[in-house]
Amino acid sequence: MNKINIAIDGLSGCGKSSTAKSVAKSLHYKFIDTGAMYRAVTLYFLQQKVDLSSAESVGKALGEISIDFAFNPESQKNETILNEQNVENEIRKMYVSENVSATSAIKAVRIAMVAQQQEMGKDKGVVMDGRDIGSVVFPDAELKVYMTASSEVRAKRRQEELTLKGEDVDLQEIIENLESRDHQDSTRKESPLIKVADAVEIDTSELRFEDQVQKVLDLAKDRIAKA
Ligand code: DC
Numbered sequence: 001m002n003k004i005n006i007a008i009d010g011l012s013g014c015g016k017s018s019t020a021k022s023v024a025k026s027l028h029y030k031f032i033d034t035g036a037m038y039r040a041v042t043l044y045f046l047q048q049k050v051d052l053s054s055a056e057s058v059g060k061a062l063g064e065i066s067i068d069f070a071f072n073p074e075s076q077k078n079e080t081i082l083n084e085q086n087v088e089n090e091i092r093k094m095y096v097s098e099n100v101s102a103t104s105a106i107k108a109v110r111i112a113m114v115a116q117q118q119e120m121g122k123d124k125g126v127v128m129d130g131r132d133i134g135s136v137v138f139p140d141a142e143l144k145v146y147m148t149a150s151s152e153v154r155a156k157r158r159q160e161e162l163t164l165k166g167e168d169v170d171l172q173e174i175i176e177n178l179e180s181r182d183h184q185d186s187t188r189k190e191s192p193l194i195k196v197a198d199a200v201e202i203d204t205s206e207l208r209f210e211d212q213v214q215k216v217l218d219l220a221k222d223r224i225a226k227a
Pocket of ligand 1: 181
């Protein structure tokens with residue numbers, strides 16, 4: 001059977017990654033969380049105190065970064081590896097969330113990440129989630145989904161995730177972070193978050209997780225049959 005690429009873009013925290021992961025599992029496709037890649041770059045820049053306004057420092061730091069995903073049998077998850085260190089937990093923390101939009105707005109950062117993402121999807125069979133997957137990374141993806149949900153629903157889900165990891169964060173702080181990232185991600189000059197004309201929009205505010213996964217799977221099966 002022919003394989004397709006599936007691009008899932010949308011607002012911060014509306015369940016793109018968990019949906020993409022579940023869809024990939026059902027189809028036996030590769031799942032790639034591009035937000036994790038931008039988070040890993042952000043973590044490295046913070047650790048190295050990279051001056052974001054200096055093209056030279058940014059370029060030098062990008063040359064020192066290697067990002068990979070590795071399956072962890074304990075968590076049964078693909079986890080993010082930055083320069084051979086597992087940073088999966090660290091990149092989800094609030095201080096990284098607060099800095100990731102600034103880092104991901106830098107052109108050199110985007111060029112480096114997009115090249116790696118295109119390489120990962122060149123043989124098809126990939127479900128990739130992010131902000132510019134349908135518009136820039138895979139403009140020819142056979143299926144493009146644009147996910148949204150209300151700020152309150154997204155913040156409550158994010159708070160539950162953080163609580164499970166032992167990070168106690170006020171709901172209002174999460175709402176502010178999500179809305180500020182939405183604003184920065186959709187108004188930036190380089191590859192802003194947009195809903196492309198051929199994307200199917202799914203509002204997950206009122207949907208159960210299984211239903212949102214099923215919706216994407218139904219669309220995917222239709223596109224695979226036509227591929
Ligand atoms: O998906 P996420 O919330 O983990 O992504 C973190 C940040 O990374 C998000 O605020 C914007 C940026 N990002 C991006 O600019 N382009 C992508 N393809 C994915 C994420």
